[in-house]
Amino acid sequence: MTARPGGRPLVPAYLATGGTARHPRLRLERLSLLLRSDKPVPDGLTPAQLALLDELADGTLTVVEAAALLRLPVSAVRVLAAELVDRDLLVTRAPIPPAERFAPDLLKRVADGLRALKH
Numbered sequence: 001m002t003a004r005p006g007g008r009p010l011v012p013a014y015l016a017t018g019g020t021a022r023h024p025r026l027r028l029e030r031l032s033l034l035l036r037s038d039k040p041v042p043d044g045l046t047p048a049q050l051a052l053l054d055e056l057a058d059g060t061l062t063v064v065e066a067a068a069l070l071r072l073p074v075s076a077v078r079v080l081a082a083e084l085v086d087r088d089l090l091v092t093r094a095p096i097p098p099a100e101r102f103a104p105d106l107l108k109r110v111a112d113g114l115r116a117l118k119h
Contacts, residue, residue, distance in 0.1 A: 026082040030064045030074055031095035034081055039088050048072065052080050053089065062095070 036056040045053075048070065055061060055069050067077040084090040 026085055026092070028063050028078045028081055028092060029095050031062045032081075033060050033062055033093040033095070034066060035060045035091045035093070037089055037091050041089065042087070046080075048076075049080055049084060052077065052084065056090070 034052075034056055036053055041050070041053060051070055052066060055066055061069070063077055063081060064074055066081070067074045070077060072080075081090055081092070085092055
């Protein structure tokens with residue numbers, strides 16, 4: 001998306017989504033992964049949808065990364081992505097769950113063991 005000086009996009013977010021106010025059936029998280037499908041791009045997509053597909057041409061992005069690259073609110077990218085999923089142009093994956101944290105006592109024992117090896 002082309003931006004004005006100061007970083008604000010030229011196109012308001014509601015126009016980037018085609019003016020749609022509908023809530024898509026697919027609920028995407030901020031960290032949901034977006035991947036472009038192999039299906040050919042049909043005519044009639046909005047410029048914002050085309051820009052999202054272009055950003056995904058080289059790989060996978062999260063919703064929030066795509067929003068940052070397109071300089072659009074996350075909510076607008078969620079709508080764009082959900083519509084592209086409905087058209088089989090995007091594939092989504094659930095966010096990668098955070099790794100379980102190690103118990104502090106385990107980390108202390110490992111550090112103690114490393115110190116013991118050093119001496």
